[in-house]
Amino acid sequence: MLDKLLLQAKSMGASDLHLTPEGMPIMRVDGSLQPLRNEFISREKLEKALLALLPEQEKQQLLQTGEIDTAFSDRLQERCRLNIYRLGNGYAAAIRLLPKDIPDCNSLGLPQIISQLAGSSSGLLLVTGATGSGKSTTLASLVQQINQTRAVHVLTLEDPIEYVYPAGLALINQREVGRDTRSFASGLRSALRQDPDVIMVGELRDAETIGIALTAAETGHLVLATLHTQDAAGTVNRILDVLPDRQHVCTQLADCLLGICCQRLLPRCDRAGRAAAFEVLVATPAMRNLIREGRTHQLQSYLQTGARYGMQTMEDAVKALQLRGIIA
Incomplete structure (x- = not known):
């Protein structure tokens, strides 16, 4: 699920991807928010996908504090900045997509x-x-x-x-x-x-x-x-x-x-x-x-x-x- 959304975000030229439980994924493109209509993420699927990105120490920090700021590499080995935060109905995430190469x-x-x-x-x-x-x-x-x-x-x-x-x-x-x-x-x-x-x-x-x-x-x-x-x-x-x-x-x-x-x-x-x-x-x-x-x-x-x-x-x-x- 997450790999597909990241690929879609990159194809749209998005800088950020926002994920909320039971909600539509939302991309930030050229500074404006654009929802992916007809796409909904269940609380269970989102939590499973997000926790899979974290090592055990960061999982424990998330459980204790309700939030974590970290980074990961996707399947294409491109870096993404990740902030996961707890809501009343589950975990949400803000993902910043970083350029594959460092711009000069x-x-x-x-x-x-x-x-x-x-x-x-x-x-x-x-x-x-x-x-x-x-x-x-x-x-x-x-x-x-x-x-x-x-x-x-x-x-x-x-x-x-x-x-x-x-x-x-x-x-x-x-x-x-x-x-x-x-x-x-x-x-x-x-x-x-x-x-x-x-x-x-x-x-x-x-x-x-x-x-x-x-x-x-x-x-x-x-x-x-x-x-x-x-x-x-x-x-x-x-x-x-x-x-x-x-x-x-x-x-x-x-x-x-x-x-x-x-x-x-x-x-x-x-x-x-x-x-x-x-x-x-x-x-x-x-x-x-x-x-x-x-x-x-x-x-x-x-x-x-x-x-x-x-x-x-x-x-x-x-x-x-x-x-x-x-x-x-």
């Missing part, structure tokens, strides 16, 4: 300056945006770029592991939160003793993780990470707001920040999926001074005048896609 930065439309910053030997590079905006795919593309060009040790902390990297120049060790380490914070703390050159953090989820990431970035590591923030200025403020000793954090962030890439996915005019729009902040000396002095209210103004450094606002990014006829 060019195919994503990623601004060149972000690819260049990912070649730095140390510092903090952030990818931000709403849930489902493609942050994990962008991070994976940057890691794969490093894998193809640099003989370095890359350590990833993910929840769950979504993309599996092919052999390349880099040594890549992927750790999954909940399976290989207790939390992002504990995994990141341990990472500092594991001789990494590059650390990829799937999500800066709390103040402790953010603090350790800043320390890692300022002590000679390249840190790639995501945050659930909507714009560059909001990202800086989020970091400053969650940590104590604001003045110290201003200095720390100003010293180690490389750049911030905020992204949104927008429907294409040709209905061939969605296009990504990117707001880009580059940590120029002027930007670093603003952060160091806590003048974050001026970041947006500097962003608007920083095109020569590769910066762009989200508004400008959207307008550029419209002028090229990619989005309406």
Whole structure:
């Protein structure tokens, strides 16, 4: 049953598949939900299919907590992210379909300056945006770029592991939160003793993780990470707001920040999926001074005048896609 639905979802170009007991399967295609009419899944069949995807430890976690976030490979060895959650009448699931191959930065439309910053030997590079905006795919593309060009040790902390990297120049060790380490914070703390050159953090989820990431970035590591923030200025403020000793954090962030890439996915005019729009902040000396002095209210103004450094606002990014006829 599940294999058939996954194949159908892929043929429709769906990004997600939603399954509920005694309900119709629903696909998310180009951001919109589309039900598969005349298809109904019984509670028993759905529960059996979902539990078959889980190892025993994850089954026990699901029974105890009522939810689990994990990943699996389908019959075609393509990766899917899976969240199972308990309802009053059984288990439901949200399945994110991942591309078979890791997209390269060019195919994503990623601004060149972000690819260049990912070649730095140390510092903090952030990818931000709403849930489902493609942050994990962008991070994976940057890691794969490093894998193809640099003989370095890359350590990833993910929840769950979504993309599996092919052999390349880099040594890549992927750790999954909940399976290989207790939390992002504990995994990141341990990472500092594991001789990494590059650390990829799937999500800066709390103040402790953010603090350790800043320390890692300022002590000679390249840190790639995501945050659930909507714009560059909001990202800086989020970091400053969650940590104590604001003045110290201003200095720390100003010293180690490389750049911030905020992204949104927008429907294409040709209905061939969605296009990504990117707001880009580059940590120029002027930007670093603003952060160091806590003048974050001026970041947006500097962003608007920083095109020569590769910066762009989200508004400008959207307008550029419209002028090229990619989005309406």
